[in-house]
Amino acid sequence: MKTILLATDFSARSDRALRRATLLARQVGARLVVVHVVDDDQPPDIVETERAQAETLLRRLGSTLRDVDGVSCETQVILALPFVGILEAVQAHAPDLVVIGSHRRQVLRDVFVGTTAERTIRSADRPVLMVNAPPVGPYTHVLQTTDLSEASRDALRRFADLGLGAGLRNTILHVFDAPALHLALSSAMSVPERERYLAEERDKAAAQLAQFLAAAELGDPHRRLRHESSAAHHEILAAAQEAQADLVVLSTHGRTGMAKLLIGSVTEAVLRTARIDVLAIPPSRHD
Template sequence: MKTILVATDFSERSDRALRRATLLALQFGATLALVHVVDDDQPRRIVEAERDAAAALLRQTAATLEEMDGVVCRTRVVLASPFLGILEAVADMSPDLLVIGPHRRQVLRDVFIGTTAERVIRSVDCPVLMVNAPPAGPYGHIMQTTDLSDCSRDALRRFSLLGIGAGARNSLLHTFHAPALRLVMGHVMQKEDREKHLADERRDAALELSRFVASVDIGQARQVLRYEASPAPHEILKAANEEDADLIVMSTHGRSGLLKMLLGSVTEQVFRTAQIDVLAIPPQREE
């Protein structure tokens, strides 16, 4: 990685993102780009005052990071809505990674148009890291996830190229379905029949996962299978907790359908509720 872009609103949430980005910059010898977005839908004098104050604070932060951590920093203030301002900064700077803090939940706004974070991960070409937990050092256990789709395969390759997983324990999680157990017949099946059906589905899922892993070079990652007894986001978060992972890696695109249109993607739902860091990898843009 050469450039890491950090979007900050100067809150404690953003401080977590900045610290994680600093650790990554030190690990990879990357340059930090600090960006703050000033909402330009305000009276001009207020916009100008906030712009000047933000620029001064960014310069002070950059100077401190360069002095204390030896990290090279660039700064920029963008006048726009938070969503469009981040997109503009990403387009202009072409970072290898965008780092953001956890969103502030606004219930009605989230329901109808999604959070700024969710809108960003749908729109940018670079990986997006949401830092939810206070950084305490390099990642120890990274849980990569897959739905066995082509987009997931590409995302795992992009993650491998980032190098974040080097030196950490890596696992690859796939959640699988057992359709008969979700149908009406599943409630009347004998316990032995249910267990046999689940074992058959697990065996088939293990074969599919093995074939998938053989088609993509993701290094040494332990394969983890989990029955999707509850919605996929819940199972992913439960697995991450049980495996003591401190980073979840997901693709921003995968298998789609009506359920995704109504409820949002699995990645976006994990973004909303995770207590640990989440890295969303978009598909590689075709030139």
């Protein structure tokens, strides 16, 4: 990994993202590009004032990163809508990783849709790290998730290529379904029958996960299975908490054409509710 792009709005959320990006840059020896986007859909005087203030803040920040943290750093102010400006920076600097702060958490379930964070994740075509937790040191345990799909396999390979998991505890989680338990007839099953059926489905899922890992050449990480007894994103976050993971890796299930606007309901739900850091990785896209 050579380049990390950090998008900052100078908020407390962005400060957490900055600290994490700095830790990662020092860990892998990457250069750090810090960008701030000034909304240019405002009166010219306001745009110019905000631009000048942002340039001053970024100049100071860049000096600190270079002189104190020992990180190669470049800063840039972009005049555009926030989402558009971040994509312009991605295209200009071709980063290996984009780091952003968490979105504002509000009560409405659908408030996440359409935010700058969500638009960046679904459109940047780069791994995007959403920093939710205050960084207290390097990551120690990464929980990677897979639904055994080709998109998931490609995303996990891209994570391996980033080198962020080197030397960490590494767990692969697969949340499996037990279809018969959703059927009306399941109420007629006795407890031993339900347990026996669930054990059989778990064995099948374990064999499928082993085959998936072997075919994907992802090494031999610790394997973890969970039955989807509740919503999949609940199971993922519960597994992360039980394993004391400090980073969750998800595939965005990006596709070409209009379908690329969808990041997948499970991924979106995890991004909306997680209290630990989440790395959303799009699979490779082929024309």
